[in-house]
Amino acid sequence: NAGVTQTPKFQVLKTGQSMTLQCAQDMNHEYMSWYRQDPGMGLRLIHYSVGAGITDQGEVPNGYNVSRSTTEDFPLRLLSAAPSQTSVYFCASSAGTASGNTIYFGEGSWLTVV
Amino acid sequence: AQTVTQSQPEMSVQEAETVTLSCTYDTSENNYYLFWYKQPPSRQMILVIRQEAYKQQNATENRFSVNFQKAAKSFSLKISDSQLGDTAMYFCAFMKQNFNKFYFGSGTKLNVKP
Numbered sequence: 047n048a049g050v051t052q053t054p055k056f057q058v059l060k061t062g063q064s065m066t067l068q069c070a071q072d073m074n075h076e077y078m079s080w081y082r083q084d085p086g087m088g089l090r091l092i093h094y095s096v097g098a099g100i101t102d103q104g105e106v107p108n109g110y111n112v113s114r115s116t117t118e119d120f121p122l123r124l125l126s127a128a129p130s131q132t133s134v135y136f137c138a139s140s141a142g143t144a145s146g147n148t149i150y151f152g153e154g155s156w157l158t159v160v
Numbered sequence: 161a162q163t164v165t166q167s168q169p170e171m172s173v174q175e176a177e178t179v180t181l182s183c184t185y186d187t188s189e190n191n192y193y194l195f196w197y198k199q200p201p202s203r204q205m206i207l208v209i210r211q212e213a214y215k216q217q218n219a220t221e222n223r224f225s226v227n228f229q230k231a232a233k234s235f236s237l238k239i240s241d242s243q244l245g246d247t248a249m250y251f252c253a254f255m256k257q258n259f260n261k262f263y264f265g266s267g268t269k270l271n272v273k274p
Contacts, residue, residue: 086165088264088265090264094261134203138205138262147255151204151205153203
């Protein structure tokens with residue numbers, strides 16, 4: 047009964063380093079997405095995917111890459127980390143209308159870029 | 161573009177009393193979904209209640225209910241018999257039908273006082 051699993055939960059990066067935030071879901075959901083949450087703000091969409099092999103940009107895609115090679119996994123890559131990318135990152139998944147369009151969130155990944 | 165506005169950054173309520181959190185949104189869509197999510201200090205995103213725009217009846221979930229006014233584009237959350245565990249950030253969110261992308265408000269911090 048894992049749901050949406052994100053790793054790592056906490057990470058500190060130096061400016062210019064790269065890293066990948068992992069996201070996996072075991073609910074066979076078609077839709078997956080990545081959001082970031084900055085202090086005092088709601089979540090903003092970075093990238094999303096409507097199925098394996100299909101990805102698209104959200105509101106704030108710059109500095110991030112994604113891929114969706116399997117239904118289960120949707121990793122988020124930071125190519126060259128910047129202090130502006132310090133945030134809490136949430137992965138989410140949904141079965142679309144099959145789940146009443148309800149989106150299920152992971153527990154979040156805290157990223158600090160120094 | 162869709163926008164979601166929560167005009168109350170912070171609210172307080174006494175335990176066992178009732179509180180209403182406000183949310184307005186802007187869209188040209190006719191079919192969509194609205195959600196309230198709770199985010200406790202752990203940062204986990206917890207679905208509180210959802211409303212389909214095509215349903216006139218207001219959604220209820222135990223102590224939580226909404227007042228959905230489609231013409232006014234208003235979606236308020238009422239919490240009855242407030243409990244200490246209700247202390248959290250509350251986010252209003254909008255999703256277009258079959259789109260699976262959320263647009264979030266900036267949140268309302270609710271403090272339930274003993």
